[in-house]
Amino acid sequence: MASSMVTPSQSPMPPRPNLALRRLRGQxxxxxxxxxxxxxxxxxxxRVSCDARYVGRVEAGEIRCPNYAYERVFLHMFPGRTLADLGFAPRASVRGRRTRTTADETQGTHDPYDTQDTHDPDETYDDYEESDVLRRAFMTGGGATVAAASLGPFGLATDAAAATPAATGAGRPLRRAGASQAGALEEAVRRIRLLDDRHGADGLYRRAAAPLRxxxxxLDAGATRxxxxDRLHAGAGELAISVGWLAHDSGRFDDARSHYAEALATARVTDDDALEAHAFCNTAxxxxxxxxxxxxxxSAQAAQRVARPLGSARLMSLLAxxxxxxxxxxxxxxGCEQALVRAQVLFERGTCDADPEWMSFYGEAELEGLEAQCWSALGDWxxxxxHAHRAAELQDPHFTRNIALYxxxxxxxxxxxxxxxxxxxxxxxxxxxxxxxQSSRIQTMLAGTARVLxxxxxxxxxxxxxxxxxxxxRTA
Known part of the structure; x- marks a missing residue:
């Protein structure tokens, strides 16, 4: 593997203003x-944390190419346009740049993928190519197959031992994680969710253990800031929940329970109420x-106690x-009917900025689908x-797995x-x-239906x- 060190340019070009996006902003x-x-x-x-400063950095040319989340948002805002049409540089042309400002680099030359407002000059970052290995984790290779790109820190092997000092070379200390690694971890969680929405868990679960390690x-490597x-803890906890869900949906209940417990422990260590509520939600x-x-x-009642101060009616609806x-x-x-009424009332309060990012799946279709499952368990066919029919009709076509489930x-x-x-x-x-x-859960449901028929x-x-x-x- 090529060295991760990139020699900075002795005379870097100043950022080129993004005039295209400035024109699109208009008045x-x-x-x-x-x-x-x-x-x-x-x-x-x-969910993107876009503010006026981020817009200013884009228009000033400090962000030459947006991260994947912003890319999807911009292309949604301006359909028919490419990144080039929006004034951004090709992704390949900005790879290999360092996010850290060195003595040889001019001020204002930032990580082209970074969305943070500040950069700590004392924190050690690796170059973009290393974080790109993280960002490419779980990219589809067609159908429900998944690329084998690892989420391993610093682009090393995905085995947990690769993160030990011994694995980095004799006498070499493990380099600390930076904002780019935290962002890559967050992006990997989004990738898993998107792929699960389309393809189900069975084709993903076997790939997920190494990135989780x-x-x-x-986390063990630590960070200066x-x-x-905090972002690494939250990202690792959310990844544990995502991997736990893949185990859950593919019928590996003991594995799922272990992953959810790991996420819960991570939440408790950092007093992260949002992560704790999510872990209890999935445990329930x-x-x-x-x-x-x-x-x-x-578990659902514990989740509601933790989540109440977070201010998300939609989250409280799902927990009900x-x-x-x-x-x-x-x-x-x-008891079921009372909880269903609470869920409906809370749902009708609508969405808000406090809604967690992971709840993108929870709309009217999911509300109908979960209610259908309740009446089914009570024998009211x-x-x-x-409700199941309404759920399937209402579901956004993106959520192929949920359409199959409903x-x-x-x-x-x-x-x-x-x-x-x-x-x-x-x-x-x-x-x-x-x-x-590919979902063992759906296949098991169909097998039960076949027996009844x-x-x-x-x-x-x-x-x-x-x-x-x-x-x-059947999926193995």
Whole structure:
């Protein structure tokens, strides 16, 4: 591997102003344009901390190419335009630049991908090529396959041992992590979520263990600035939850429980209420699916206690649904209905800036889908099917996995409710999606539906579903 050291230019070119984006800003002030960027980000499920200073840095040419999150937002804001049309340099042309300002570099030459407002001259950063290895983690290679790019610190092997001083060379101390590594870790979490939304967990989980080890190795490496340390802890915790969800959705419940516990411990160490609420939220969901409904209720209630001061009604709505799922598992219809009413009331309060980034999946479709699961657990198949049908209709096409999940729920509810032909039609729609979606959870649901439909196998529609289901390979 080539050395990570990049010799700075002896006479660097001054930043070139981005006149294209300045023209597109028009009469809006930098603050007004920044607000428009944040609104556009929310429209596509991104969260960016854009402010007037960031806009100023872009227009001054200090940020020659935006990070991937900002790229998606800008291209959404200005459809039909490329990064070049927006005044940015090609991504390849800015690789290899150092984020640290050295004595030989002029002031104002910043990491072209950095979105932070300040740079600590005492903090050690590695060059962009190293962080790009992190940023390319979990990039798709077609279908549900995932590139093998590692999230390992400093571009070394993904094994956790690679982050030890011994692995960096005899007598060489482990280099400290910087803002670029923290940003890369955050980007990897977003990548996992986006890929899971489209393809499900089974094709991702096996790739996720090494990046998670590397994320915690970054914590062990430490950082000079406390803000970077906090970001690393939050990023590692969110990555643990994401990997836990991949284990959960692929049927590895013990692994999922371990990852969620790791995230919870990370949250407790740093007094991160948002991370703790997220960890409890997923723990409640896992407990419900694993047949521990009382634990699901307790975990959801703990999450609500932690999350209440955070100011997100949508988060509290989701946590009420997690509690409702636990009550349904306990066959407590009253407790479930009360939690469902709270979830609806809170949901109707709308979104706000306090909503966590990871909740981009939670819209009306997910609300309907989770309610369907509650009524299904209570044996009210007609009501469950109605909500599952609405969930599938309302879901954004981006969330392919969720469309398959809601349709599988619909098929099962229809089958158990005595509508075999409609159930088979819904089941066939799910099978069409399984070429793109790999989720053991969905496959298990379909297998249950097939068993329920076996007594009706002579019906033409049911026969077609059962034959197609029997010939569909299961994910290992």
């Amino acid at each position: 809006r002030s930098p603050a007004e344009f920044a607000a428009a960027v944040r609104r556009s980000a929310r429209e596509i499920g991104e 590397a994320a915690y190795a970054l 406390q803000t970077t340390v 969901f896992l407990a419900r699916d694993a047949g521990r409904p009382r634990e699901a209720v307790r 649904l997690r509690e409702a799922g636990g009550w349904a598992g306990l066959a407590d219809r009253t 007609r009501r469950a099917a109605r 349709t599988a729920e619909l098929a099962d509810d229809l089958a158990r409710g005595g509508h075999p032909d409609e159930a088979s039609a819904a089941g066939l729609r799910v099978l069409e999606l399984l070429g793109e979606v 076996l007594p009706h196998r002579r019906a033409s529609g049911v026969s077609a579903f059962l034959e197609r289901h029997a010939s569909t390979p």
